[in-house]
Amino acid sequence: MTTVDEERPAPPELAPARRVRPTPATALYDAFGPRGRRRVLVATVVSVAVLAGFAVFVLYRLDRYGHLQRARWSYVLSPEILRYLGEGMLNNLKASVIAGALALVLGLVLALGRLSGTRAIRVPAVAWIEFFRGFPLVLLILFPYLLFPVYLRAVDPLWYVVIGLTLYNSAVIAEVYRAGILSLDRGQQEAAYAVGLRHGQAMRLVILPQAIRRMVPLLLTQLIILFKDSTLGVAVTYPDALRRGETMGSFEPRVVFQAIIVTAVMFFLVGLVASRLVGVLERHWSRG
Known part of the structure; x- marks a missing residue:
């Protein structure tokens, strides 16, 4: 014989709760729910399908105009052509090394000038940084090219590229130096003054070594950007890799596209x- 209590079902609060696996949220947005995940999946599938269709269309157009022919690629990938393009890449590196060295030195001088307490030094430094940082780089390369030949009969196009890269990157690198100096604790400078160092000695012996070490990854990154910007030398007929890829059309017009692709791959590598x-280097110094 069963009682009324035995036939009555257990109340809902006493039933075993269903465990839901929590989805971790990020610092930028809340985690997606089931509906949001389905939408993301659908959007991903559609995006991949669109990109795949676009890639097929591009390959179809390239094949239609003969850009996928094996003979053309074999010609561009021959040792003679690769050496020709490689010499252009060395010209890019040459301009980048010279301009990078000058920009690092000039940027340090400008950063110290901007942090100077003397108005006569600080104002010109600020004007230089703000002017050249906001000036189009290609115009900084073109202006010397258009003006200098009036006074100097024979100037290597290398120096037009170096001048433009140096002016622009000195302003950018100056701000990197300044950020590194200001990121240090003020106690570093006060401790240097406490042991009897003057401002210049404290900056040279205490502040700058720590700031530069902290800013080395950013400085190296900016030098990589400078190297890629050296391709703008094509505006002044500097014989870099991009210019040599373009000039291949003068003796073999059918392989200009392939030459540009190979040049882009070289820059990418x-x-x-x-x-x-x-x-x-950044991971090494962060551990140190």
Whole structure:
């Protein structure tokens, strides 16, 4: 014989609760629910399908105009053409090394000038930084090219590129230096004054070594950007890799597209190696 209590079902609060696996939220947005995840999945599938269709269309157009022919790629990838493009890449590196060295030195001088307590030094430094940082880089390369030949009969196009890169990147690097100096604790400078160092000695012996060490990854990253910007030398007929890829059309018009693609891959590989090196140095110094 069963009682009324035995036949009555258990109340809902006493039933075992269903465990829901929590989805972690990020610092930027809340975690998606089931409906949000379905929408993301649908959007991903549609995006991949659109990109795949676009890639097929591009390959179809390239094949239609003969850009996928094996003979054209074999010609561009021959040792003679690769050496020709490689010499252009060395010209890019040459301009980048010279301009980078000048920009690092000039940027440090400008950063110290902007932090100076003397108005006569600070105002010109601020004017230089703000003017050249906001000026189009290609115009900084073109202006010397258009003006200098009036006074100097024979100027290597290398120096037009170096001048433009130096003016622009000195302003950018000056701000990197200044950010590194201001990021240090003020107690560093006060401790240097406490042991009897003057302002210049404290800056040279205490502040700058720590600031530069902290800013090395950013400085190296800016030098990588400078290297890629050296391709703007094509505006002044500087014989860099991009210019040589374009001039291949004068003796073999059918392979200009392939030459530009190979040049882009060369720039990508150099930039990739440099970026990985910056990452290794940053991890090494962060552990130190």
